[in-house]
Structure formats: structure tokens, C-alpha cells
Amino acid sequence: MNLDHAYRALSEIFPQDQLLRKESMKRHTSFRIGGPVDLMILPAETEQIRKALTVLKENDVPVMVMGNGSNLLVRDKGIRGAVIKIADRFSHTEVKDESIRAQSGILLSTLSRIALKAGLTGLEFASGIPGTLGGAVTMNAGAYGGEMKDVIQRVSVMEEDGKIARLDEEQLSFGYRTSAIQDSNRIVLETFLALKNGDYEESKALILDLTRRRQEKQPLSYPSAGSTFRRPVGYYAGKLIQDAGLRGLRVGDAQISELHSGFIINLGNATAYDVIELIEQVKERVRERSGVKLQPEVKIVGQE
Numbered sequence: 001m002n003l004d005h006a007y008r009a010l011s012e013i014f015p016q017d018q019l020l021r022k023e024s025m026k027r028h029t030s031f032r033i034g035g036p037v038d039l040m041i042l043p044a045e046t047e048q049i050r051k052a053l054t055v056l057k058e059n060d061v062p063v064m065v066m067g068n069g070s071n072l073l074v075r076d077k078g079i080r081g082a083v084i085k086i087a088d089r090f091s092h093t094e095v096k097d098e099s100i101r102a103q104s105g106i107l108l109s110t111l112s113r114i115a116l117k118a119g120l121t122g123l124e125f126a127s128g129i130p131g132t133l134g135g136a137v138t139m140n141a142g143a144y145g146g147e148m149k150d151v152i153q154r155v156s157v158m159e160e161d162g163k164i165a166r167l168d169e170e171q172l173s174f175g176y177r178t179s180a181i182q183d184s185n186r187i188v189l190e191t192f193l194a195l196k197n198g199d200y201e202e203s204k205a206l207i208l209d210l211t212r213r214r215q216e217k218q219p220l221s222y223p224s225a226g227s228t229f230r231r232p233v234g235y236y237a238g239k240l241i242q243d244a245g246l247r248g249l250r251v252g253d254a255q256i257s258e259l260h261s262g263f264i265i266n267l268g269n270a271t272a273y274d275v276i277e278l279i280e281q282v283k284e285r286v287r288e289r290s291g292v293k294l295q296p297e298v299k300i301v302g303q304e
Contacts, residue, residue, distance in 0.1 A: 034074025075302030104134025121198025238262030
């Protein structure tokens, strides 16, 4: 890995505020946990993403692509190599008739408000999901009976070789919290959403109702990565954890939320070690009590 050479080459492509060294990942994850990454790249254009991938590959620098970091736990030693963060700098949208074309860095909450303002319905379920569009497409994010697959027409992606391809719904192979993109090296660039004309007041009322339900049931006042575990077939992870008597269980400053047992929260100074240890304790206790093997939904990355 020739990180210094890669940094010099990238400095000719990116302004200084889009190229960060030894950047703390605490600033870039909703968990507010994680050590530093060697190099963080904040692209604003498709061509910048392509050039960054080329430079990093030429210099044998490992690369990870992320969105808003809302489903990410970074280990305490951080990430060796580079992180390309596709977020608010890459978030242009265009509304036309009953469709929206949006770059992958836009927040789902922002996109939901744009749809509402345009009088379009179908994206209300996403109003409280904290991630970016790209991340939501990759994992087929969903809430309250809606999923991204319900509104996606096609997706524009960058392949590993830098070429751009368009994938339709069939090629995306959506499943529960998964897609064909998830285990590939493709990068979501743009998504074309097919919505419908709706009633502004009805859509607004639905968004307000969903917001109220989230505020009542989810520990939104603490840093977390959302639901910590995938929903097991036929069960709810939160109920399995609660039934195992684990509500409020702590390791350091990581805690099973007393409001919703499906969430692990950061009480202030939790480390990745704390969270991972708590995850393992939960998995073991739930398996002992119910026989169900919980699988983390949060993505754990970084140097062990």
C-alpha cells in the first residue's frame, strides 16, 4: 500500500476539504464510535469517484465505500486504507412528472420531503430512515410496511472497472435487507424512483404519524446504528432480547435500550469493543433461551 503516493495523486484531483487524512470515523457514523481512517475522500462528481478508484487501485490502497454511516460500526483501531464517503456533496435531485432521479448521497429524509413537496406519494415510509439513498438501495431499507424495492425503477451503478451500468428491478434481486449490489464492488450513483401523484395533506399526515410512532418506540436521543439485529424469520429480535431478560444490559457505555430492546445505544463513551462484546452476549443468551440465532444487521468494519 503506497498511501503517500496515492494522497499526492488525489491532491491533484480533489480540493483540500474533500481529502482528509487520519479522519476520526466517530464524526461519520451515527454510532459516534470508531478509530481513524487513513484517508477519507468526499466526492462531489461521478468522475471524481472514477478517478479516485483508479488512483487507489494503482497504489494498492484498500477502499471502502460508505454513505451516511447509519448502519456502520467502526472498530476502535480504525480503518487502514481509504474510505470514499458518498453523502451530501453528491445529492442532486430532479423531479419529473411522477418520478424522481436522485444521486446516491442524498438523505432519505430529505428525499421524502422533496417527494412530499412535489405532491408525490410512495416514499412516506422512508421519512425517518437516517441513511442515504445509496445505502438504502444497497440494503433494500424499509420501515412500516414499505421497502425501497417498492419505489425503485432502476439504478445507475459504477462497476469495479469504472464503467457505468443501469440495473432494473429484476437485476437488483431485492430481498429482505439485501440486494445484488450488497456483496459486489458496485457503487450506486443514481436511482430512478417511480412514485404516484398523491394528496399533500394525506402524505404529510402519514409522515407525521410515522414520526410520532418512531419517537415513542425508538431511542432517538442516543447514538445508535438503528436496529442492531436482522429480523429472524417468524420472530422479532427486540422481543427475543427482551424475553431473555436483557433489556438495559450494559457493557461499558454500550447498552441494550430500555425503550426498544432491538437497539444498542451509545450512552456517551462506548467503544466498538463494548458494542461487539454486548452483541456477542445477546446472541449467546437469546440462543440459550429460544434457540434462535440472531444475526447482526449493523455492518462491522475496521482493523481488529
